[in-house]
Amino acid sequence: MSAAAGTAMHRSAPNVYFFATCVIDMFAPDAGIDAIDVLERSGVTVHVPLRQTCCGQPAYTTGFPEEAAKVAAAQLDLFPEPWPIVVPSGSCCGMLKHHWPKLFANDPLRLAKAEGIAARTIEFTDYLLNVADLNLAHARRSPLRVALHTACSARREMGTLECGRALLQRLPGVELVVQAHEFECCGFGGTFSVKHPEISAAMTSDKLDAIRATGCDAMVSADCGCLLSLNLMLEKRREPQRGRHIASLIRERLDASAGEGAGR
């Protein structure tokens, strides 16, 4: 063991807040639980403030910023300690990080709180890659071809594509495959998918076709809105594949290796 790793063991375990997002709470609980599991394996203590609800993005982007501000305002005091706030869904993370301060431009007290939160907010794959000390070298080694989809706003605001790619490349046996038009939106776009369902569906359908054309074994993302839209279209098409949160893949690969180890 290196000296650096030794001192890391003696340091008190880092703490993080976990902002689960309403989509994970109601529609994709596996993603949230798996993300917490993976964070804990990296030696982090995860705190989940139970009074959290939604980042407010749906109202904000639909033209009701006042409603979004009220929902955000109710959550400004949930993160009192100076710990990072990890968000397992890219666009929600961007909402806290880049748009919460905009909601309180005319409210200095709340603005200060929102800015404090924004400065500590970090997207899950970013945290895992650049802050946490998670060893993936011993994960399961069986070959797996994986396609990665990143939410557009998160990719453009926070460079999550590079984080996601780097994480997948650290997983032994995993081969990253890249779909055509990788940078193109999957068509979810929140209320866009309801207000303009035909256009949205055409985009989602093209995204699924591009991913399928890679011949991948698995599709992952760190964005539960996109995943919901992609998966429910797959369900409607009666196709068996489903995309998963990248945390679920990482957890599965780590679990399988633990299983292999125990069997030996």
Place this chain on the structure above:
Amino acid sequence: MHAEAPIKLADFHANARAALNDPKLRDSFSGAMDFLIERRARQFPDPAAFEQLRRVGEAVRQHALARLPELLVQLEERLTALGVQVHWAETAADANAIFLDLARRHDAQLMVKGKSMVSEEIELNHAMAAQGIDCVETDMGEYILQLDGDRPSHIIMPAIHKTKRDVAEIFHEHIDGAPLTDDVNELIAIGRRALRDKFASARIGVSGVNFMVAETGSLVLVENEGNGRLCTSVPDVHIAITGIEKVIEKLEHVAPLFALLTRSATGQAITTYLNVLTGPRRPGEKDGPREMHLILLDNGRTQAYREQRFRATLQCIRCGACMNHCPVYTRIGGLSYGTTYPGPIGAIISPHLQSLHETRDLPTASSLCGACGEVCPVGIPIPDLLMRLREAGRHSVAQSATPPQQALRGQGEVRQWAEALAWKAWRLLYSHPVLYRLLVWFAARLNWLTPPWQGGWTLARAPLRPAPQSFRDRLAQRRQQRR
């Protein structure tokens, strides 16, 4: 020749649906846009260098807009001193009246016109045709559309929705003696021959303007075909028309904007022609128009100028990169928008030119993916502007948290009580943790009640069904197990 059809703001949804169901259209758009994306990417290989140039372009445009009234006054003074007559038009009708007056004064039955989106905006061809004046498009793409009675679907490549075959048939039908041929070079030659005669006989040449330079009174025109130069130098009279926002302060400001424009638009480092027109023909000069006019059109631009939240809209240099990169535009094409300017720039400028209500479906027809803002060469925050327009459409001045100085045209007229009520209910549930927790608790346990039909969502997707155990439930369980 057909009169150009007037612009009708038809049902956006119906237009989009029809376009999505037209595989030929979708193929031609996605192929063309992929090509343009690739060409542009090759011109900007280094993102940091692009960012740096973009900052310069943005600064030039913001600087000009910050001083817009004084620069326009300076421009008018310079132009007047050069012998150019300046006309101010508040509306499309005003602009057309000026054209008609000039045409009558010069007894012109024929005008030749270079590519100009502002002339599309005022429907010049249609207005002139109604008075018996033939206004002929000389840009090849626009000429094809005019022959066919069609409208541009892209601001740079107007006939992008036409195939080679379409063009062959249009020429064969409308140009005397044109054989039916699929050979592109031959088609171009046929079009050019037909247009040459027009240049020679037109009394008036019409053009748009890319940049107006306040300090020199120069009108800068960027083009590839040479028809712009012919329109502005062969006929006796040149009438330029453009929007008031196109003014920049200095001649040296043209360089960065030109570099950004051509690279962003067509992936060219430079265009074939860059015309800098500074006044009409002077005594002793052998060519150039004897008379030169500039029509400065407002048509709603002052609304975007007046409101600081929307002013960035006017930074646009009309390169079209936003539409080339837009996943919505690529799929539905430009005509579906039903406005002069389609795509992301159309969605943010049209509400000012027309009204929020008339253009109500455009700001929402975006997933806010940000591709447009990412490539915009002058840094217009297009997704932010789309959100602000969504807000303005749904809130009257009194309802608005960020009220405009004056109500925008159509302010609050997009509001639907059901939508407003739904967000109020959402706010109530999501800003009270106890209520929210109850909502999640019931949603998980009553998930079997999920309606199979959920409006637009279930058109192509399975219904949104809450998981039988919420994240909260699972978290509580997990804690229990660990104890």
